[in-house]
Amino acid sequence: MSGAPGGLRTALVQLLAVVRKEIRQTVRDRRVMFLLVVAPLLQTVIFGFAIDFQVDRIPVAVADLDRTEASREHARRLLADGTLRRAADATSAEEADGMLDRNRAAAAVIFPPRFGADLDAGRTARVQVLVDGTDPNQATVAASAVSRYFGEVGQALARERAAAAGRPLPGTIRVTPRIAYNPSLRSAPFMVPGVLVMVLLIITTIVTAMGLSREREMGTLEQVMVTPIRPLVLLLGKLLPFAAIGLFDVLLVLSAGGWIFDLPFRGPLAVLGVATLLYLLVTLSLGLLISTVSRTQQQSFLAGFLVLQPALLLSGVATPIRAMPDWLQAVTLLNPVRWFIEVVRANLLRGADFADLWPRLLILLVLGLALLSAATMRFRKRLQ
Amino acid sequence: MSAPAPETAIRARGLTRRFGSFLAVDAVSFEVERGEIFGYLGANGAGKSTTIRMLCGLLEPSEGEATVAGHDVRSSPDAVKSSIGYMSQKFSLYLDLPVAENLAFFGGAYGLSGRALRGRVDEVLELAGLGALRRAETGSLPGGIRQRVALAGAILHRPRIVFLDEPTAGVDPVSRRDFWALIRRLAAEGTTVFVTTHYLDEAEYCRRIGLMADGRLVALDSPAALKREWVPDRVFLVRGRELPLERLRSTPGVRAAEPFGAALHLRADPAAWDAARLAALLRQAGGVDVAVDAVEPSLEDVFLAAVGSGKGGAP
Ligand SMILES: Nc1ncnc2c1ncn2[C@@H]1O[C@H](COP(=O)(O)OP(=O)(O)O)[C@@H](O)[C@H]1O
Numbered sequence: 223m224s225g226a227p228g229g230l231r232t233a234l235v236q237l238l239a240v241v242r243k244e245i246r247q248t249v250r251d252r253r254v255m256f257l258l259v260v261a262p263l264l265q266t267v268i269f270g271f272a273i274d275f276q277v278d279r280i281p282v283a284v285a286d287l288d289r290t291e292a293s294r295e296h297a298r299r300l301l302a303d304g305t306l307r308r309a310a311d312a313t314s315a316e317e318a319d320g321m322l323d324r325n326r327a328a329a330a331v332i333f334p335p336r337f338g339a340d341l342d343a344g345r346t347a348r349v350q351v352l353v354d355g356t357d358p359n360q361a362t363v364a365a366s367a368v369s370r371y372f373g374e375v376g377q378a379l380a381r382e383r384a385a386a387a388g389r390p391l392p393g394t395i396r397v398t399p400r401i402a403y404n405p406s407l408r409s410a411p412f413m414v415p416g417v418l419v420m421v422l423l424i425i426t427t428i429v430t431a432m433g434l435s436r437e438r439e440m441g442t443l444e445q446v447m448v449t450p451i452r453p454l455v456l457l458l459g460k461l462l463p464f465a466a467i468g469l470f471d472v473l474l475v476l477s478a479g480g481w482i483f484d485l486p487f488r489g490p491l492a493v494l495g496v497a498t499l500l501y502l503l504v505t506l507s508l509g510l511l512i513s514t515v516s517r518t519q520q521q522s523f524l525a526g527f528l529v530l531q532p533a534l535l536l537s538g539v540a541t542p543i544r545a546m547p548d549w550l551q552a553v554t555l556l557n558p559v560r561w562f563i564e565v566v567r568a569n570l571l572r573g574a575d576f577a578d579l580w581p582r583l584l585i586l587l588v589l590g591l592a593l594l595s596a597a598t599m600r601f602r603k604r605l606q
Numbered sequence: 607m608s609a610p611a612p613e614t615a616i617r618a619r620g621l622t623r624r625f626g627s628f629l630a631v632d633a634v635s636f637e638v639e640r641g642e643i644f645g646y647l648g649a650n651g652a653g654k655s656t657t658i659r660m661l662c663g664l665l666e667p668s669e670g671e672a673t674v675a676g677h678d679v680r681s682s683p684d685a686v687k688s689s690i691g692y693m694s695q696k697f698s699l700y701l702d703l704p705v706a707e708n709l710a711f712f713g714g715a716y717g718l719s720g721r722a723l724r725g726r727v728d729e730v731l732e733l734a735g736l737g738a739l740r741r742a743e744t745g746s747l748p749g750g751i752r753q754r755v756a757l758a759g760a761i762l763h764r765p766r767i768v769f770l771d772e773p774t775a776g777v778d779p780v781s782r783r784d785f786w787a788l789i790r791r792l793a794a795e796g797t798t799v800f801v802t803t804h805y806l807d808e809a810e811y812c813r814r815i816g817l818m819a820d821g822r823l824v825a826l827d828s829p830a831a832l833k834r835e836w837v838p839d840r841v842f843l844v845r846g847r848e849l850p851l852e853r854l855r856s857t858p859g860v861r862a863a864e865p866f867g868a869a870l871h872l873r874a875d876p877a878a879w880d881a882a883r884l885a886a887l888l889r890q891a892g893g894v895d896v897a898v899d900a901v902e903p904s905l906e907d908v909f910l911a912a913v914g915s916g917k918g919g920a921p
């Protein structure tokens with residue numbers, strides 16, 4: 223053999239050898255194949271169906287202690303639009319309260335005695351509403367449905383009385399929101415990109431982290447490092463096959479999303495392709511970096527979750543970044559997951575293109591290269 | 607383009623490695639000649655693997671220097687890596703891949719490709735007697751065969767020097783013998799072999815031996831010279847009945863006498879005693895059916911003398 227390794231041709235030969243070996247090993251390992259191919263599909267379907275932010279048909283217990291024409295009529299109209307659903311009738315306020323405790327209802331509406339009489343007499347009539355706050359989202363929806371209804375009733379009464387008294391009618395404000403991009407406010411088009419981001423992150427990071435740790439554990443890494451192969455060539459060879467699998471997963475999740483959940487594809491797919499490659503550079507490098515600070519596969523796995531969980535929480539995938547305290551919002555600027563989910567949603571749902579998204583893509587590239595350099599550097603150092 | 611092969615394949619000078627404050631290899635100096643089988647002996651933890659890993663460019667020396675195949679291990683580890691083959695102490699090929707794919711991968715890592723790679727893989731498989739097992743999953747093979755696969759992987763790129771770290775540990779005697787036949791064949795073709803072993807009988811195959819104890823190289827020479835140097839007494843095997851053990855021990859010129867099975871092992875000053883005179887003495891002192899034979903001292907005797915029995919004994 224020649225004493226001089228180097229040379230582009232040699233590097234290419236070495237790179238191909240690593241790529242081929244990684245593919246052979248991955249294909250032979252059924253569990254990894256399952257993780258890489260079947261899991262993303264399952265996740266898409268499960269998350270798409272299970273996570274639904276839309277709230278309707280909230281179960282309500284009605285306690286009509288007044289038993290007049292007026293109380294019956296208002297109870298019926300309150301429950302008419304489908305947001306609330308009459309789940310039970312109670313004969314006392316205590317009974318209605320108990321139904322909340324026992325989870326038979328998420329809200330209780332109580333018409334006290336003399337409700338109808340007060341209305342007829344022009345006095346202030348009271349309605350009591352109890353809401354179970356365990357699920358804040360549902361509680362907010364239930365409370366606002368009740369206040370909206372009685373607000374409208376109040377306005378109508380005010381106008382009636384003004385007319386009856388011959389005074390001028392008070393002006394009213396009507397708000398008509400128009401919801402852009404996802405007019406029916408379905409959750410799936412919002413969630414499927416989230417699933418995509420999450421699945422890619424978890425799978426590619428953990429698989430690469432554990433793959434390299436396994437080589438360290440088995441001693442094969444030492445045998446590889448005694449060949450003249452350069453660390454960067456070795457690491458790239460380990461990344462490329464998983465980048466291909468990552469792209470395949472994206473196609474899989476998007477096809478499933480389009481087919482099952484009517485995910486819109488408004489933007490140019492090329493943007494999505496580029497963004498995915500950059501994101502994979504990030505996740506795969508992160509996996510390598512994690513493996514360089516772990517001694518065993520198990521440590522890699524745990525370290526992976528310790529890193530991935532905050533990365534997902536601080537990404538805006540499930541909870542809006544705008545709702546976080548300022549300092550935490552600042553932290554999310556360094557989170558590649560945040561930039562990728564923004565690109566994916568903007569591209570798919572709003573049709574954003576390169577001109578809109580290049581700053582975010584650039585940030586992803588910078589973060590990816592930084593992680594890859596850090597991984598390569600740590601890897602070299604670990605060998606000493 | 608090969609650099610001219612130096613006569614000295616490996617040269618270590620004051621080679622030292624610390625782990626924290628622990629001195630694993632302590633200022634070791636030696637030279638290994640081209641085409642030589644060099645045995646590196648020592649108990650567990652003596653520093654054998656650490657020395658090899660420094661020579662292979664896997665571990666940076668804390669102090670001292672070494673050249674391997676004419677390249678400095680510190681300044682040109684890549685050149686060193688291209689000229690050597692290495693079999694680590696722990697089996698380290700991919701257990702989940704077939705034999706031939708393991709070899710193809712490592713060949714690729716050494717820069718071999720295409721027809722040259724395929725041809726060379728066939729060649730080393732043939733050499734190691736593995737032709738029939740090329741498609742077998744490596745993890746399914748017994749230890750002795752795995753070691754031959756590992757050796758095949760270490761010589762794919764025709765290295766001038768191979769480092770074998772306990773290549774026969776835990777391998778059955780027949781496989782050990784086959785393996786050593788391979789090693790000797792490599793050496794006969796001009797490859798320098800640096801091998802560590804636990805088995806003192808294997809060390810007899812080595813042209814020279816370095817003896818490690820607690821990180822230091824305590825002895826270095828051919829097996830015969832080591833025996834002369836460290837076991838200067840003549841060793842006798844004495845058989846018979848009614849042997850006067852106490853009388854022997856107090857005889858001038860007799861350095862030690864120990865029961866050895868039904869017989870006695872006796873070390874004596876070669877200037878004062880030979881087999882015939884010992885036999886005469888014993889018969890005179892009441893021995894019956896006395897037979898005395900001079901025997902060759904073993905490397906175990908050397909090891910005990912050099913390392914001292916207080917330090918964990920023979921490897
Ligand atoms: N990476 C390491 N970190 C700390 N100590 C080590 C390391 N490698 C080896 N050692 C220690 O150095 C000593 C020599 O080890 P080694 O060279 O493997 O011995 P041998 O191969 O002769 O059995 C042992 O005490 C071992 O525990």
Ligand SMILES: [Mg+2]
Pocket residue numbers: 651654655656695771
């Ligand atoms: Mg060892």
